[in-house]
Amino acid sequence: MKKTVLKENNSCRMQCIAEENLEQEMDSQVEPFLKQVQICGWMEVAPEGGESQERDAASADSTSQKSENAPKDGVAQRKTAKTGGLYYELYPQETQKGTIVISYGFTESCLKYHELIYYFYLQGYQVAIMDHRGHGKSMREVEDHTIVHIGLFSRYVKDLHRFVKTVVKPMAKDLPLYLYAHSMGGCIGAFYLEQYPEDFAKAVLNAPMLGVNLGGVPSWAARVILKCSEAMERIVCSHRALLIRKSLFRTRPAAPKRAMIII
Numbered sequence: 001m002k003k004t005v006l007k008e009n010n011s012c013r014m015q016c017i018a019e020e021n022l023e024q025e026m027d028s029q030v031e032p033f034l035k036q037v038q039i040c041g042w043m044e045v046a047p048e049g050g051e052s053q054e055r056d057a058a059s060a061d062s063t064s065q066k067s068e069n070a071p072k073d074g075v076a077q078r079k080t081a082k083t084g085g086l087y088y089e090l091y092p093q094e095t096q097k098g099t100i101v102i103s104y105g106f107t108e109s110c111l112k113y114h115e116l117i118y119y120f121y122l123q124g125y126q127v128a129i130m131d132h133r134g135h136g137k138s139m140r141e142v143e144d145h146t147i148v149h150i151g152l153f154s155r156y157v158k159d160l161h162r163f164v165k166t167v168v169k170p171m172a173k174d175l176p177l178y179l180y181a182h183s184m185g186g187c188i189g190a191f192y193l194e195q196y197p198e199d200f201a202k203a204v205l206n207a208p209m210l211g212v213n214l215g216g217v218p219s220w221a222a223r224v225i226l227k228c229s230e231a232m233e234r235i236v237c238s239h240r241a242l243l244i245r246k247s248l249f250r251t252r253p254a255a256p257k258r259a260m261i262i263i
Contacts, residue, residue, distance in 0.1 A: 014119050022115075030118045037121070039092065042085040043130070043167060045139065046158035086159060087137035088130040090171060091121055098176040098201070101168055102129040103160060103192075105183030105209075107148055109136030116180075125178070128168045132156055132188075156188045157195065164199055176201035184209045 131138035181189030186208025
C-alpha cells in the first residue's frame with residue numbers, strides 16, 4: 001500500500017448536516033434511508049487456532065450465514081450478545097466505486113457511525129461495519145455486559161480479517177476495499193495492515209491508538225525529556241513575546257506635543 005499525504009487545503013466534496021439540525025435530520029432523513037438499504041447479520045467469532053482451522057471455520061460460517069436469520073417455525077432465529085456471535089451491518093449498492101470497511105473505537109458501536117455511513121454511501125461507496133467483541137450487539141467474553149473486555153487484543157484483528165474474508169469480499173465484487181479506522185479501531189487496523197497488506201487498497205487511520213517508538217529510551221527518561229522540552233518552549237515563547245512587546249514600544253511614534261493656552 002502506497003502512502004499518500006493529503007493537502008490540508010483540499011476542499012471537501014460532501015455537504016454535511018448542520019449541527020443544529022443533526023438530530024432532526026437523522027430521524028427524518030438519514031435513518032429511514034439507511035434502513036431501506038441496510039442488511040444486518042451475525043458472524044461467528046474467529047477461532048483461536050491457526051490459519052487452517054480458521055479456513056475450515058470460515059467455510060462452515062459462510063454456508064451457515066444464509067440461513068442464520070431465516071425464520072424457523074415462524075419465528076426468526078437471532079443471535080444476541082448472550083448467545084454469541086458478532087453483529088454486522090452492510091450497505092450495498094449496485095453502482096459502486098468500492099467498499100469501505102469501518103473499524104471503530106473503544107466502547108463505540110455501529111449505531112454511532114450511521115451519519116458517516118450515510119455520507120460514504122452518497123459518495124458512491126458500499127459500507128461494511130462490524131461490532132467488535134464486547135461492543136454493541138456482539139458477544140461478550142465476561143458475564144457483566146457493561147464491561148468491555150477481551151482476553152487477547154489479537155482476537156480483534158482475527159475477527160476483522162474473518163469479516164473481510166467471508167462477508168465483505170463477496171459483496172465487493174472484485175472492486176477495491178478501503179479501511180476507515182478510528183482510535184482503538186486504528187490500532188486494530190494497523191495490526192491488520194501489517195498482517196494482511198494486500199486486502200485494502202487504501203486506509204485512513206484517524207487518531208489511532210498507537211504508542212510512540214522511544215528507540216530504547218526508558219519511558220521515565222522520555223517523560224523527563226518531554227517535561228523539559230515543554231518548559232523550554234514556554235520560556236522561549238515568553239521571551240519572544242517580551243521582545244515583540246519591546247520592539248513595538250520602540251517603533252511606536254512619539255505623540256506630538258500639545259500646548260494648552262488658558263485665557
